[in-house]
Amino acid sequence: MTGASQASPRRSRIELTVVAIIAVILIVVLPVLNAQGAISNFTLGLWGKYLCYALLAISVDLLWGYTGLLSLGQALFFTLGGYMHGMYLMRMIGELGQYKKPIPDFLVFLGWERLPAFWEPFSSFSFAVVMVFLVPGLLAYVFGYLAFRSRIKGVYFSILTQALTYAASIMFFRNNLLMGGNNGFTDFKFILGHSLAEPATMRGLYIATAIAVVLAFLFCRWLSRTKFGLVQQAIRDGENRVLFSGYATMHFKLFVFVVAALIAAVGGALYTPQVGIINPGEMQADKSLEAVVWVAVGGRGTLLGPILGAVSINALKSWATRAYPDLWLVILGGLFVLVVLFLPGGLVSIPARLKALWGKVRRSPEKPAAAASDTQPASAKT
């Protein structure tokens, strides 16, 4: 894998400059253009959604790309964050719902007169924010503790996280959970006193999302350069060696798992008000796998890859689901197979591969390009 951690200072400076430019474009330029009317509210909303997905992709990459843990449960943490924030937003609807009652519509529909006790504190924004971190974080901690303690790894870990997601989704589909059942939460009206129908509010949410993405990026960049990050990557490449060198790999993995869950949860919390709906469909195992596709296509084990993948695949999806609604799944599935088979490094590895190819063409054919060797598909010989 192309490790960004060992890059030369010069390369690092170039990289930072590029990131800064992108950050300025995302955080400042796009909203300003929107305020001027050059970019429609719809487009900006779409970008807000893509960036929420980028947070989800970063969390997948932190686990899969940097620690070698393929978690198929990240959509669960994403959705849980969304639900926690959604509960606050549902409370903010007040009596403007269809039934004109002080409790959310679906509760009225289920025959509730009063608010259930666990809904009560969500009228406070700060409580909701705490829960956005606490609930997914706690779940990740407990599940991660159980899984890593018994040294469940590799595909077993993937399958178990998928089962966890599956169990949670069938639970959230039930009305009896009092979390909106099938339909989830929707019809939000206000956030912190601002109407969600106002373009200015949506712009604010978009800027918050863009800042969150940049912060998450910088955090991961910093983490991957610390000693912790090096151990993390060593676990990916040879866990037993790390274990035998005296590191308690379980604690490292648990920490990363919880941090990744929190990043996903933030993405979900920002997703809910911008998209205007959160339902159990978002937490199905398929969604987690889709996030893995973004990372794989963008380039796993790189920092920019997941963001690039999330934005490009979702842009493709927005276009393809309108242009070829029947074929979207075929395109997604096919793309995935092709990337896994022929482009394991993802989109970000294309420049390096082209360079290597160019080098091969220029130099004599006896000298194979070293850069290309680690991105070739592993030998099929069995």
Add this chain to the structure above:
Amino acid sequence: MPPDPMMNFLARCLRPLACLAVIAGALAAPAEPARQILVRAALSDDAAQQRELITSLTGRADAALVALLEAWRTDALFRYAPAEGTALVVQLTGPKDDEGRQAAVRIDTGAALVDAAGQPLKLAAGDLKAVEHTTSLRRAMKAVADLADLADPDPARRFKAVQTIGQAQDAAKLAPLQARLEVETDAGVRRVLREAIALVQLKDPQDATRIAALGTLKELHTLASTDFIKRALKEAEEARNQPVLTAAREALRAVENHRSFVDFFGTLFRGVSLGSILLVAALGLAITFGLMRVINMAHGEMIAVGAYTTYLVQNVFGTGITLPFFGLSLGLPGLDLTGGAYQTYFLFALPCSFLAAALVGIGLERSVIRFLYRRPLESLLATWGVSLVLQQAFRLMFGANNVQVSSPVYLSGNWTVNDIIFGWNRVFVVGFAILIVFGMWLVLTKTPLGLLIRASMQNRTMASCMGVRTERVNMLTFGLGSGLAGLAGAFLSQIGNVGPSLGQGYIIDSFMVVVVGGVGSIGGTILSAFGIGGIDQVLQQYLPVVAPGLGWVPGIGGFLQNLAQDAAVFGKILVLAGIILFLQWRPAGLFVTRSRSLED
């Protein structure tokens, strides 16, 4: 001192016998046909005699007689007095002619009415007088009609009739029920007759009769009698009637014991059948994942391939089918079979499903998986991509909705043994699971292919050095695993819906079964399938019983009570949580395949 219940019971039994004897005596030589009794009643002028005659038909009425009684009640029977001879009763049938006349049928013989010359006689309803009926006569007729099914030649209909009468608890029906019990030969109907008699007797004012009835119910302990016993228990409690109360308690205990027995074995059977379903679905995976260590996320779609193949074969045996195929249209002609020949389609569908899924599997192995043997995580992702493509292909070819796969007659229906219901398709799945496990064991241990498969899976390099063509073995092994999934699909099409997302419903369960059983261990897969299936069914059965008692749990008590209403979902979640905890205890599953390699 209460009267001796035994004596009382005997007296009760003897009374209808005496009654029967009177009727039998009247009919003994030569038995007067029911129709003629009816005619005599219709022509009689004495209301009391009419009632008596009609009541004497009790238990002898068949469907035709019931129709005649109905005709009488609706003023469709007429009194016809020919110029000479006695008066007749007739019914008018057939189309009316210009003068409003219709052909007439004599009720006493059922033959057409003819004049002296033997020509059919036509009569107009307006010229005739309808046979009259009073309220009490109508009541007597209704009683006869209600009991008509008691004499039905079909035991199943008799059974149902007796059941209905018993549950109505009408004391007036007691005598005919007892009369029927004397002549009834079918064991099942006898049993339900005794139950019905006892149920009716529960309304009896005499304590002794009620106690005897409760004794009978205790002996029969049928589930249907629960509510009646409970009611009797309540009445006895209110009346402070100690002997009846004791009898009712005993009867109720017997019924409840029987119910828990039925529940237990019903749960056991459902657990075994769910376990078989899981096993059948997971067996293919036990080969591809367990032996080859390939994470095939498209395994569920292999199951769907099998199910859709069954659908296609069914259509080929029927009227044929046309499929849209990426812009082209693929027509399959039908054989237009019907009846027994059509029913055999399922037997042909089995091998077809196996072959179709095996071919798709081999195609998948050749095109994708063989590049990824050393990268299990990537094979997970790539096969998931394939599963998306296949799902969409199903949607495009067969439509997004479920398709209809009809069950052949030999797979629909059920046995009821001692109140426990055994669906034939479920029994068949259990048998099939046993068969398929046995077949797989044969292939793996007794055939040259099995030897090569085991050799390659244990040590690929060494097998290759010994001259085994491991590439080919891989291909065939994967084909075998996929074929088994297809076979599973053929069977699951008899149990659940067949739709594009059929496979998604089974994939997680299948992986759980293999992981819990221990990857690489077929025996473990079998054990864990039955274990998971059994636990799931036990939870579904007993959660609704346990859950209302969970209110005490601080904070989430009410929440738990609420959730347990969805026992199926909550049970499933508990099973998944249980699996995660189980893996704490045995991280490698039930049966560990030991190896010297660190990474295994």
